[in-house]
Amino acid sequence: MSSKLKGYAGRFLDVDLTGATLSDRVFDEETLRLYMGGTGIGSKLLYEEVPRDAAWNDPRNMVSIASGPLGGTAVGGSGTISIVTKGALTGGATSVQANGLIGAYMRFSGYDGVIVRGASSDWKYLVLKDGKAELRDASPILGLDTYETTDRLREMHGAKGREASVLSIGPSGENLARFAGVFVDHGHSASHNGPGAVLGSKKLKAIVAFRGGGRVDVHDPKKLTEVAQEMYKDVEYFRGTIGGVANMYRGAKGDLPIKNYMTYDWGASPEEVESFTEKSIRDRYQVERMPCWGCRLLHSTMMEVREGRYKCHVEEPEYEQMAAWGPVIGNSDVEAAMMLSGLTDRLGLENNEAGWLVGWVMECAEKGYLAESQLGFKTGWGDVEGAERILRMVSSREGFGDVLAEGVKRASEKVGGNAADCAIYTLKGNTPRGHDHRTRWSEMFDTCVSSTSTIETHMGAMSPQSQGPANPMLVSGEVARTKGLMQLEDSVGTCRFNTRMNAGKLAEAVSASTGWDMGAEEAWDVGRRAVNLLRAFNLESGIGPELDRPSTRYGSTPVNGPTAGVSIMPHWDEMLSNYYALMGWDERGIPRRETLERLGIGHVWAGIKGL
Ligand code: SF4
Structure with a gap:
């Protein structure tokens, strides 16, 4: 270079x-x-x-x-x-x-x-x-x-x-x-x-x-600062995601995940719901701001539960942590949710998988699908101490924790029987983010077709009309249309809460940094290139289109709430065909040669043409 x-x-x-x-x-x-x-x-x-x-x-x-x-x-x-x-x-x-x-x-x-x-x-x-x-x-x-x-x-x-x-x-x-x-x-x-x-x-x-004394020289510092300020103006309202549980519960759209997708009814009192609001949490527990590099948003603070059973010092939990350790496991004590969020981070576990795993264990224990002798103790919905015990067992691989440390899919397959049908995961083996995706069709669809184990698109695919069930083809179309934006964001070194995956602004910023004259489409193609490379890598590794699907429970039909009785699954195959076509892939989800060549990665064709 x-x-x-x-x-x-x-x-x-x-x-x-x-x-x-x-x-x-x-x-x-x-x-x-x-x-x-x-x-x-x-x-x-x-x-x-x-x-x-x-x-x-x-x-x-x-x-x-x-x-x-x-x-x-x-x-x-x-x-x-x-x-x-x-x-x-x-x-x-x-x-x-x-x-x-x-x-x-x-x-x-x-x-x-x-x-x-x-x-x-x-x-x-x-x-x-x-x-x-x-x-x-x-x-x-x-x-x-x-x-x-x-x-x-x-x-x-x-x-x-x-x-x-x-x-x-x-x-x-x-x-x-x-x-x-x-x-x-x-x-x-x-x-x-x-x-x-x-x-x-x-x-x-x-x-x-x-930190040292080093710095990175950029082509046009003044222009870059101007673009950064414009980006900031678009997002300065942002106050983190920590209040998401209360917001979603009150929004009553059915997208708050409760008791491992078993119900729409969390069972929290109005006071308990209020305790999960952003204002209540910040007023009671926030002690210090810990911003990331260059970030001026009110996010990433240190929080403290100063006394009681769940005394803890934690970095500001995200919505998904509060959901996992609140409604997913049937808990409505906000301090317990904060303690478990911090513990999961400290032990070094992925929060969503951990929450779905504990929710699955609790449901199976309640229904008798998992014997007390197998787990080693009795547990059930809202058992905070049991959740803590499971996390520690997983982290150390102690006892049944050795099975649970394999993740939701493998653990549920190992236990088998009715327990296998209660587990939330994609057939590729990862678990979703912390929502009830049965009412957020774009996220369920994206999670299942993703090559990275988590959502590959965001924001655009969350527009109200794409949340199904009104127009399933619009859902898969939006997921395809927005592919590459998140990967662009993740290629430039910034936080998506700050730049919102705005390809035009990111291209301007990259141009100011490097001196390249880059437009939005060229920048977006950086992300699309990554999407296709990762898809090809997976296909060549034996991860085929038959795995672009949810597990039985993940793709199940809500039994109550605003989308009771409505399922994405009857539309799945048609949505998949629509998505593959819009991505420039064939009917089996294999990127077409011309798609790869347009992106300048024609060499990939040699690896996938015989599949
Ligand atoms: S950079 Fe992103 S993650 Fe970090 S404090 Fe700012 S908004 Fe939060």
């Missing part, structure tokens, strides 16, 4: 843990313009360098952890990284993001990203500081939870406050729980599909990156 290219630190760090070797990896300008960074570069690396027969825990698997050309700039929330790897739940691609400071600090330390491959024989952590990288012995931090790891590493390196950013795995990742995530600066998680388990299999406990 030309050293004159603005907007980039100029190199990735390639870490081979097998031989404990570190080397620089430099991409030329043409490659960076096609893939940018984050998800784009990660998808290219995954497709080109990970053998299809390599399992998630095979040393030949790779983890790409990368920022992009907006990382560490004036754009709000530009400390974000995207992680791409072959995940532990689906055995296919995953692309997940965490915010915080790490993406900015990696770049200030001289690296646009880190590529991790191989596997170490003993635990290591990686230090990035002032243009240098070093692997160190991780034994002093082994067994620590994600919060403790962050604090201990900052202390060990004499970093005060925000001088260093830490990405880590918790005990769950060390013990290879399949839905272990990666956590940044305490509670920012990149977790779907087990990237923490993959890092655990490689014995990499953490990455520390320092």
Whole structure:
């Protein structure tokens, strides 16, 4: 790459843990313009360098952890990284993001990203500081939870406050729980599909990156600041997602997930519902703001339950955490939900999978599908202490926790019988985000057709008319139309709450950063390229269109509430055909040659044409 290219630190760090070797990896300008960074570069690396027969825990698997050309700039929330790897739940691609400071600090330390491959024989952590990288012995931090790891590493390196950013795995990742995530600066998680388990299999406990004195030169700082300010004006109203449970319950659309999709009735009193509102939570528990790099929004604060059974110090839980540890498990105590949210992050588990898992265990225990002797104790709806016990068992793989640590799909198949039909997951093996998607058809459809183990599109597909059941083809059409926007966002190194995946604005910002003259369509194609690469990677790995579906319970029909008796499933095949066609894929969901060639990735055709 030309050293004159603005907007980039100029190199990735390639870490081979097998031989404990570190080397620089430099991409030329043409490659960076096609893939940018984050998800784009990660998808290219995954497709080109990970053998299809390599399992998630095979040393030949790779983890790409990368920022992009907006990382560490004036754009709000530009400390974000995207992680791409072959995940532990689906055995296919995953692309997940965490915010915080790490993406900015990696770049200030001289690296646009880190590529991790191989596997170490003993635990290591990686230090990035002032243009240098070093692997160190991780034994002093082994067994620590994600919060403790962050604090201990900052202390060990004499970093005060925000001088260093830490990405880590918790005990769950060390013990290879399949839905272990990666956590940044305490509670920012990149977790779907087990990237923490993959890092655990490689014995990499953490990455520390320092603020130092470095910076990334951009082409036109004034213009970039102007675009960043315009973006901020569009989102300054945002106050996080923490009040989502109360909002959705009061909205009464049927999209709040209650008792593992069993009912529309949460059973919370009006006072309990009020305690889940954003205002109530902030007034009672917020203690300190902990913004990510460059972010001015009211989000990411530290919260404290100061006394009582559920005393805890947690980073502001997201809606999905409050849903998992509230209505999904039949709990209406807000402090218990906050405690379980914090515990899940500390143990290093993916929150949604954990919530669906505990909800499934509780339903099966109540119905007698799971024997008390099997689990080791009695549990049922709203059993907060039982939920805590299950999380700890999963994290340590103790007792029946060893089965549960395999994730919802595998655990339910192992228990079998009626229990198998109660589990919420996609046939690829991942679980959805924390809503009742039976009334949010676009999200259920997108979750099931996704190649990354979580939704691939957002916002556009959430428009009211696309929520079904009025027009199923509009739902699948919207999902197809908006594909690539999220992957663009995840390739530039920013937080989607700040930039809202606005391709035009992102293109302007990237142009100001790099000096390229890039329009919205060219930028959007960066995302579409990643979508097609990940789809092809999965197809070549044996993850075919027959898995673009929900499990029995996930695709079930609501028994009460506003969409009682209405199901997406009668429309599924037609929606799928519509989606494949609009994506430029054939009737089996295989990208067509002309689609790949238009995106400049015609070489992919050789890998999928014979499928
Ligand atoms: S909106 Fe929240 S997650 Fe995004 S950058 Fe700001 S504080 Fe971080």
